[in-house]
Amino acid sequence: MIHTATISEFPHSVDHAFNRVFTEHQAPVLRTAYRMTGNWPDAEDIAQQVFIRLHRNGLDFPNHAALASWLYRVTVNLCMDQFRSSWEMVSVPELPSLARSSESELIREQEKAQLMAALAQLPPRERAAIVLREIEGLSTAEVAEILGSTPGTVRSQVAHAMAHLQAILSGERG
Amino acid sequence: MNEERIHELFREMREEPIPPASVQSLQQAVTEQIRRPRSSARRWGWPLGLAAAASIMALAILWQASPKPVEPQQITAAPTISTPKPLPALPLEMAQVKTDPPRASSQPVKRVVIAKPVIPPAVTEKKSDDNILIRVETEDPDVVILLVGE
Numbered sequence: 001m002i003h004t005a006t007i008s009e010f011p012h013s014v015d016h017a018f019n020r021v022f023t024e025h026q027a028p029v030l031r032t033a034y035r036m037t038g039n040w041p042d043a044e045d046i047a048q049q050v051f052i053r054l055h056r057n058g059l060d061f062p063n064h065a066a067l068a069s070w071l072y073r074v075t076v077n078l079c080m081d082q083f084r085s086s087w088e089m090v091s092v093p094e095l096p097s098l099a100r101s102s103e104s105e106l107i108r109e110q111e112k113a114q115l116m117a118a119l120a121q122l123p124p125r126e127r128a129a130i131v132l133r134e135i136e137g138l139s140t141a142e143v144a145e146i147l148g149s150t151p152g153t154v155r156s157q158v159a160h161a162m163a164h165l166q167a168i169l170s171g172e173r174g
Numbered sequence: 175m176n177e178e179r180i181h182e183l184f185r186e187m188r189e190e191p192i193p194p195a196s197v198q199s200l201q202q203a204v205t206e207q208i209r210r211p212r213s214s215a216r217r218w219g220w221p222l223g224l225a226a227a228a229s230i231m232a233l234a235i236l237w238q239a240s241p242k243p244v245e246p247q248q249i250t251a252a253p254t255i256s257t258p259k260p261l262p263a264l265p266l267e268m269a270q271v272k273t274d275p276p277r278a279s280s281q282p283v284k285r286v287v288i289a290k291p292v293i294p295p296a297v298t299e300k301k302s303d304d305n306i307l308i309r310v311e312t313e314d315p316d317v318v319i320l321l322v323g324e
Contacts, residue, residue, distance in 0.1 A: 027192055030200065044199050111179070115184075135188050166175070169175045
């Protein structure tokens with residue numbers, strides 16, 4: 001279950017349908033952008049561009065799946081554009097607050113931070129594939145449609161990404 | 175960290191809450207962008223650009239289709255037209271002009287006479303067989319034209 005912050009309604013000037021779509025899809029868009037970029041400010045900028053494009057594009061989608069696929073695709077493409085514009089974009093993951101964390105929670109958060117750092121070192125296509133497949137939990141066919149490739153290519157990218165992550169994390173530990 | 179542990183951490187990441195500050199910041203930014211009217215330059219930029227490009231292409235096509243004008247000859251200097259001065263008005267009374275009387279003995283005028291080429295007349299010879307032979311001699315002694323009539 002995805003826990004999202006409760007937001008107030010958009011003003012009446014904004015279309016009600018858009019308000020509903022924004023409320024429903026803001027979490028996956030923000031989360032995907034965050035896992036791709038590694039920091040929240042960049043993720044907010046990208047998510048903002050995604051929803052502005054959606055507002056200008058209109059909500060003329062045949063079904064809910066098509067809308068979700070469009071949002072993921074635009075999010076990933078904008079992240080890729082940002083990677084190209086900024087030569088190397090490996091953001092340092094935000095470290096968890098240590099104030100009220102128990103020791104086990106602290107270890108878990110440190111492992112997540114290490115995993116995020118390793119994720120940032122992957123090539124953009126592999127990173128996008130593993131974020132959509134493993135973190136967002138989409139099917140291989142859905143990821144292939146979003147990335148404009150084939151399911152076989154996605155499976156190969158995910159396998160390569162997992163091997164890279166293990167190699168990076170074992171190297172850090174060694 | 176083995177693969178199973180990585181999968182487990184990924185699942186936990188999926189369920190992590192999004193910071194409320196990020197959500198509110200996103201909502202405010204999107205609301206401002208939607209409320210902001212698009213500037214007229216951006217609204218009419220594309221149509222105006224397309225219209226300008228179409229006009230340029232139409233002019234280029236018309237210019238290529240039209241016959242090329244004849245190049246004017248180079249004029250070294252503009253012709254000058256001199257207006258003649260008005261003649262002085264004639265006096266109302268005709269002046270008496272004294273002329274010399276004709277001379278009694280005038281010298282003969284020498285004239286140059288150009289001799290015309292003399293073409294000899296055609297000589298007609300009559301043969302015994304009632305054939306008419308006309309011999310025409312030309313200025314060239316080596317050329318003689320003979321006309322035979324039956």
